[in-house]
Amino acid sequence: MAYKDASLTIEERVADLLPRMSIDEKVAQMRIFHANIGIEANDKGKLQLSERVIEKLKIGIAGIKNPGEHLSPLAAAKLNNELQEYIIKNNRWGIPALFVTESYNGVDAEGCTRFGRPITSAASFNPELVNRIWDVVGREARLRGMHMCHSPEADIVRDPRFGRMSEAFGEDTYLTTQMVVNAIKGVQGNYEGLGKGTHIGAVAKHFAGYGQVLGGSNFAAVEISQRTLIDEIYPPFEAAIKDAKTLGIMASHGDLNGIASHGNPELLTGVLRDQWNFDGYVVSDSNDIARLYYFMKVAETPEAAALMGLVAGIDIDLYAEDSYAYLPEMVKKDPSIEKMIDRSVKRVLRTKMILGLFENPYVDIKKVKNGVRSEQALNLALEADLESIILLKNDGNTLPLQKESLKKIALLGPLVNEGTQKAFESVLNDGMSVTALQGFKLTDENNSVPKLVTTDAAVLDNMVQTAADADVAILFLGGDEFTAKEAYFNNALGDRATIEPLGAQDELVRKVKALGKPLIVVLQHRRTLSINTIAEKADAILDGWDLSEFGDTAVAKIVFGDVSPSGKLPVTVPRSIGQLPFHYSMKEINKKKGYLFLEDGPLYPFGHGLSYGDFEYSDVQLSKNSLTPTSEIQVNATVTNNGKMTAKEVVQLYIKDEIGSVTRPDKELKGFEKIELAPGESKSVTFRITPEMLEFTGLAMEKVLEAGDYTVTVGTSSAVGVTAKFRLEK
Structure with a gap:
């Protein structure tokens, strides 16, 4: 039968098989x-x-x-x-x-x-x-x-x-x-x-x-x-x-x-x-x-x-x-x-x-053992974690911690798991001790409709005392697979009406901060959280979202400076749920007025992420000041690492259409490149701006390319960068 003949085209084979089949x-x-x-x-x-x-x-x-x-x-x-x-x-x-x-x-x-x-x-x-x-x-x-x-x-x-x-x-x-x-x-x-x-x-x-x-x-x-x-x-x-x-x-x-x-x-x-x-x-x-x-x-x-x-x-x-x-x-x-x-x-x-x-329907059993969970795959999972963790805050260069100045570290919080202590011990020097204490859970961990649990005051007191006995406290906070999940059709909930950290997490942060010791927070979560208390009280914040099986090891390596963090926020972090909808590329008119009794702007902007390097942006230049429908412009910017550690930086390109026939986004990400720079090293990063990048759906609901002025920003986030201007000529 022709449909079994692999030398024929797929169309010919399908055309042969289909008429043979019953309804x-x-x-x-x-x-x-x-x-x-x-x-x-x-x-x-x-x-x-x-x-x-x-x-x-x-x-x-x-x-x-x-x-x-x-x-x-x-x-x-x-x-x-x-x-x-x-x-x-x-x-x-x-x-x-x-x-x-x-x-x-x-x-x-x-x-x-x-x-x-x-x-x-x-x-x-x-x-x-x-x-x-x-x-x-x-x-x-x-x-x-x-x-x-x-x-x-x-x-x-x-x-x-x-x-x-x-x-x-x-x-x-x-x-x-x-x-x-x-x-x-x-x-x-x-x-x-x-x-x-x-x-x-x-x-x-x-x-x-x-x-x-x-x-x-x-x-x-x-x-x-x-x-x-x-x-x-x-x-x-x-x-x-x-x-x-x-x-x-x-x-x-x-x-x-x-x-x-x-x-x-x-x-x-x-x-x-x-x-x-x-x-x-x-x-x-x-x-x-x-x-x-x-x-x-x-x-x-x-x-x-x-x-x-x-x-x-x-x-x-x-x-x-x-x-x-x-x-x-x-x-x-x-x-x-x-x-x-x-x-x-x-x-x-x-x-x-x-x-x-039709030709090869079966698995070659001999390849399975070495092909799944290979050393290369496991190393990749760790590599991905190290590139994805975001340093949200680092007051006074709290991070990285200096191993030689510490003897006792406390790992505390509901996101501490069975492997957290071992992961930290694997990157520490001899003579340093690690205490890990989960203390409390966020929910009863029911897969369908989880319920919040109440944290006993004695539990918090014990956690605070553990922090008091250590040189530094690292709190593992945020959310887990029970606090952000798919709300299945029948008898399951997974969405939330609020986005603040659940349970006693903020209270734990306040109590540990009152000890007067360095306070580091590691966030793990599956939804954006308005972490106002954490952002105010913590000396440093690492955001890992939901990491791999090697997540704790990656966190430990970054905490102690084996690797510089290089992740950037793929979302905007709002101060309050009342700001929703809230993303960086909203129309400019959305940003005209703020809210009573709330500071304007996001808690952290899209694309934000600090580093152990110290990156300076300079010399943004355009290859020309005007663009036509058949030409392109090159954008060059110099990035220099003025820090003392080799680090990676995500150089981001944003474009703003200053005037449009319809209201336009405040700015739009149109390019990015991740680079690595040694201390003192500079690199010129180049982006291309093409007419296609400027197209949008116009008044007649058709794609248009409109003449006008545009602002280019090259920087470290959607909120920080160096700018240049060009004009699109028709």
Whole structure:
């Protein structure tokens, strides 16, 4: 049969296979179910399937989510080989299945390298580093027998109330775009790794606007102007398709300006297919086609919901038993539906052939042991942490601590974990002692609806006494996986109505500060926190967001000056939740008035991050003072390290459109470069300004390039830099 002939084009093979298939077999290629309904390893490590799964696999399946996720990589690879063999042998045409994972801290499965969260790696401002991280993700996932990844998130996240904030790359369109493109290229092995069997396909999500839910509440409505959609929300997704060649796109849970995303043909076909020429598949988010009926209430019946999703352009139904499962019966009543089914099935079959699954559906077991959690991967996790930790504050050069002047260190706070003390001891000199005391937890750690716990005064007193007995206190504060998480559909909460540190954390800071000893705070968290008390009282603050399995070691190395911190904030830190929405690139008119009884501006601006180096910016020069639609300008700035330590700095380029036909952002990040300078060393950093960087959606809702004046800022953050001006001539 021609579809088995790898010498033919994928289009020829798909065209041969599709007509052979029954309508039931076609629809099976449009559905994914979760392995938790009955795929596991028995006591002997052999595949064991429930009757429900056996019934489903008789006619094949598009894919299965997370098979073997709780097994070791080797055991998972063996299980998935058996599972794939069973699937191929038990459907008429031997069509393999896609095994699907996710990646928020590396591959979300047992025994893989645990990296920091996406927003953590965004703080590195190092796209090449992100590419290497996701290359490891792609390789480790493929060695487990996985083929697709419902990651990365291309959403823009600007509301810290939203529990899923850390899954994305921050508030800025340009930074997110660079990170998403490099993540996809990494996980897909620059696309070439797909057919070679070394990497997996990416599914960029959630299209579109999911991170902008009203009130920061999961499943809430999404209201975004069309201009903001085009200029700020769409670009990471467009780049994921055009630049990174993502194999998949996942639709958004929510609606978009009143239209449910899973039933939005203008979005999923008009934008994705017609405008951007996307030829991969679109998958629903969990059960969301069926939810068009029973949750969104835009479909009269479950069958109407299925048809709405199909017409909109969703190719695969994730999990639901009450949506695309109805399609075979619906075709009997309306045969015209089959053309849309064929369209989707072609995309799924095409993906499986791009991945080479018809020729090489199995894992090479011999490669698993050395290919997962390799020394190189583990070193990379530590390297990424060291580049991502942000020094928010360092009064009086409190950091780095001098080892020779200290004998006793106290590590205190709810984010101290089992390995924190050992990590610090590994970088200290002999004769120094470390005491670690968690003291209290933030919540009861219930996975569905965690509750705050009350901290006994005696516990705080004990922690303060421990700090009093030490030369220096390092407090590990912030939030954890229970205080910022996905608010699942049923009986789970993860969003917050406030963004101050929870529980007794501020009280602990005040009490320890009163001792009069150096106070260092290490923040770990999955959402932006308004840390007003910490910012006021702490002598130094390190912000690690959610680090890798080597996070404590990375913190210790930076605390004691083995490495200079070089991370930068991928978000704006507000003083109060009342300032929301609040991001650096808001329109200038948003900044006209402040609030009564609140200091103006952010607590810390986007792009902020201090160093043990001392960087000076000078000699910003433009290659010319005017730009035309067919020319470009070079921007040069000299950066000098006047400090005493070799350090890395993220040089950032911002552009402000002074006058526009529509109100414009106050400034926009348009470039950045991470450099390393030895003490006394200078470097000239060059950026290109092209006409495309100045385009925006004008009055007529079309991209325009308007003549006028522009201000360029090259600096260390969105708030600090040296400037120059040029004019765009038409």
